[in-house]
Amino acid sequence: MMHGLAETTTGALTLEHIGRRFGETLALDDVSFSIRHGEIICLVGQSGCGKSSLLRIIAGVDTADSGRVLLGKTEVAGPDRFVEPEERNIGFVFQDYALFPHLTVEENVAFGLKKLPRHEARERAAAVIARIGIETLARRYPHMLSGGEQQRVALARALAPKPRILLMDEPFSNLDRGLRERVREETTATLRALGTTVIMVTHDPEEALSAGDRVVLMQKGRIVQIATGYEIYDRPNSLYAAEFFCPLNKLPGVYRNGRVETALGAFPAGLNLPEGGQALACIRPQAFRLAQPGEGMSARVVRCSFLGEIEQLAIKVEGVEGTLHMRTTERIEVKPGDDVRLVIEPGGVLAFPQA
Structure with a gap:
């Protein structure tokens, strides 16, 4: 019962x-x-x-x-x-894989199948080894395996008991x-x-x-x-x-008429705040985009980092405390001290009440 x-x-x-x-x-x-x-x-x-x-x-x-x-x-x-x-x-794959060093891959995978008849355990282990694609490793010991191979063996061992x-x-x-x-x-x-x-x-x-x-x-x-x-x-x-899933540029602002008003402009926001309430506009680094001359806001480049696919800039905008961070897949031929014109894509701006 x-x-x-x-x-x-x-x-x-x-x-x-x-x-x-x-x-x-x-x-x-x-x-x-x-x-x-x-x-x-x-x-x-x-x-x-x-x-x-x-x-x-x-x-x-x-x-x-x-x-x-x-x-x-x-x-x-x-x-x-x-x-x-x-x-x-319940199967468990540990961070360090926890393979038994004195057992072969085949024996490791079959370890949790002791309740089955021996021939059935061997067949089940062989089927899982084939499914994970590690047949060539079956007779090896853990110390002979790379990290990726050990991870696959640990997965096979955890899956073998279904x-x-x-x-x-x-x-x-x-x-x-x-x-x-x-x-x-x-x-x-x-x-x-x-x-x-x-x-x-x-x-x-x-x-x-x-x-x-x-x-x-x-x-x-x-x-x-x-x-x-x-x-x-x-x-x-x-x-x-x-913030957990993306770095943010946080700007203090005031909530009015369904928008957060900040030093960089007003951004649409649906917040449960009274008119005039304190709010934060959080701009994702990729929301900044280069603008044509005469458009957008003026910013000065403080630092630039080339990361291959991405370029990352630290920028200074007048009226905003500290530096802002921008990430782009465009090739920007700039160096520290250069001035650029920027616009902000509204879809890259989140708003929250000021804590």
Whole structure:
């Protein structure tokens, strides 16, 4: 008999009011959300926001102080029930991959299949190895593998038992940047093809936006926003969410007639503020665009950095405190001290109440 089971229409996983405290630190504060079958969720936020603590509670290697965890309609953790980690059938890919050094790739992948008859475990391991495309590595040991190869082996080992959910804790952070992007794309394509339900922890905003069907942004143990990558980038619900995914030029202003009036002009904004309320206009660096002579505003170049595809300028505009930052894919033949004319694309401006 299962205690506290709830009939629910949820999909693969439901978290209800999860709380976790370590001494005086509230690591998780009333965290609730659900995940659909086959969905890839990216859990993102600054270090110490509670991402890894939440994974550990879902896996069952740590216990929440309050709240419930349900897999499908089955409660696996709550006030009156706790299902051991090995009984939850949840896969886990660790940041350091945690491969067994004394076992071959084939043996590593088969490690979690001990409940199966030996021939069936061997067949299952071989099928997963083929699916991940690491057949040529099957007889090698972990120390003979590159970082990208180790990551694929760790993925194969986690997928071999056909887990209900796969948890991934910073799975690409140990890889070089170029390799990281390629391995991430290959991994997410494989997981989507298999219909695997995934929660992936990352601290990389670009990774979260590109890999997840939805992004769960956390701050200090609480959920700030849950949305698709496009929604959370285009319509962040707070200054914290906006700044997490893109650097901003923040200009103080006054809210009047549905606009924020600043030293660089007035920008449309739908804010729940009284007339004359203090607001911030937040201009994304890519919202600046070179203007024709006589158009736009005058700015002086303070610094310029050529980043290959992108050029980044620090600019000074009269009447605005400090420097502003501009990013563009145009080739701008300028040097520090030069004057330029700029316009601002309104779509690149976000507005929030002044904190």
